[in-house]
Amino acid sequence: MTDTIRRIVLASRPAGPPRPGDFRLEETAMPDVPEGQLLLQTIYLSLDPYMRGRMSDARSYADPIRIGDVMLGATVSRIRQSRHRDWKEGDIVVAYSGWQTHALSDGRDLRRIDPAVAPISTGLGVLGMTGFTAYAGLRNIGRPKPGETVVVAAASGAVGSVVGQIARIGGARAIGIAGGPDKCAFVKNELGFDAAIDHRAPDFARQLAEACPDGIDVYFENVGGAVWDAVLPLLNDFARIPLCGMISHYNDEAVAKPSIDRLPASMKTIQQKSITIRGFMNVEFLDQQPAFLEEATGWVRDGRLKWREDIVDGLEQAPAAFIGLLNGHNFGKLVVRVSSEA
């Protein structure tokens, strides 16, 4: 075992899209493990769009990462050393170690995962927080009824892929929006969505309208931008919009540029059609996580809930992979393999 920890810290706050220089790789000495604690070795690190928000110091639901601090994030880790009576060496857990090879933990907020159920990396995706985000938003806000039409953006991504599959399990129609023919083919053929529309197509809005002849009852919003403009005129009376993210705007500069003000038209539609928009974070619904894990594990086992991972090798690749994530370069749940499973 090495005697240093490698970690990636926030070097500077990005203005607009993060650049490699906003991150810095550091080494530090491996700590001793105090009584009551344990040492985690990171196997997989999850990269997720919400991290972009934490890199800024704008007021948000969560504190920003401080300059010089380790980038945060969920991990699948192995317990390398335990001085905690509830945990033993070799256990595989979901932790929140951040962008580093090792971390101390007092055992709180660890969740043991069973490698026999599915590949352990799924603890960060379909059986982890992104899967749970899809489940919570759909169950608490979207509430699709059988036969209703559910549209989800970023449909090949970690959250969107689960949204559409759960909607279909419940008897709704699922229409996915994705970027490019490969992702669309995956959404339709592998994930089994009723249709997949390429938002890069010049006639994207027309294609979406054709795929939704009965309008849209649930729009699971996680991108914003031009997709919203195509969705808006198709929304039915009493449509529900779980607002999960706005990845297309995460890199917007603070100073808005002159353009068309799209707010009044959106608000008028929401008012005239009695639409609900509800922002949410999965942590609001944490009491439903056990129910999610039980249901989702069953769906994974019987093949009704599929997933795709985009695995990048090596902690030092995390900044570039994260920058690509914000531009839609990943294909499936983006995960960094920090050390081998064996």
Add this chain to the structure above:
Amino acid sequence: MTDTIRRIVLASRPAGPPRPGDFRLEETAMPDVPEGQLLLQTIYLSLDPYMRGRMSDARSYADPIRIGDVMLGATVSRIRQSRHRDWKEGDIVVAYSGWQTHALSDGRDLRRIDPAVAPISTGLGVLGMTGFTAYAGLRNIGRPKPGETVVVAAASGAVGSVVGQIARIGGARAIGIAGGPDKCAFVKNELGFDAAIDHRAPDFARQLAEACPDGIDVYFENVGGAVWDAVLPLLNDFARIPLCGMISHYNDEAVAKPSIDRLPASMKTIQQKSITIRGFMNVEFLDQQPAFLEEATGWVRDGRLKWREDIVDGLEQAPAAFIGLLNGHNFGKLVVRVSSEA
């Protein structure tokens, strides 16, 4: 009794703000009353912002008024002649006769009102649809808890004035926004809001922030525009926004002008603070109207629910009064006295 009906019809669809020439006063012969019907004489006609939407042929929740048809609207009317067994001459009812002096009715959708409770014109306002709109939006969407802060725009208006008073009856703080010192004084001193802020003040946003030291838990939206921009940064986590109307945008031309796109910032805030926006119309909640009438009548009787009416004399004044309503020229619920009560 005169032998003609006077009525105001839609002459042309306005592009932007309606002009007097978009309306036309007509006379037509008084009809005979068929068996099973009754003849209503309009005493008061309600003028409301939603009518602007019906003058356009854009897709909406309701069909547009056709060119040449009578402008629609709620009225307080007297039954002048009855050939319907359930109704007798002299009864005072809330009807939906539109902008005309007389109308036939088959008795459906009439609601008898008791002149002993309050002035009969209140059947169009505080004890009518505008009062019920306030009640329904607050009870079903806003749901203020005691001690929470409720902000309402157009606070001296027909809906806003009731929103703030009901919020206070339920133990919440009510902050009203109105245009000009007279309306603000009325909102604070007569209606008893905790504070009233003039949206025309150069430091409006700062004043609003000072009046909401604990942030905003409920924003009852019925204006849109610049008020929204001042409210947005003050919204608390889990804030609720009943979206009742967007009067500042009702006259927007179809072609949007270049400006700043305010949508992304709004959506980001909604997402990060787990905010709910819910468009609504009072008709969704019609089953709650009896409960409203019972509660509101009690509040009116014991002086806890006050109102102000802006009464204009003569049907021919309706177009000018309506045009003024869309510019905030009225002060209180706008009503046209079409014939005398006596």
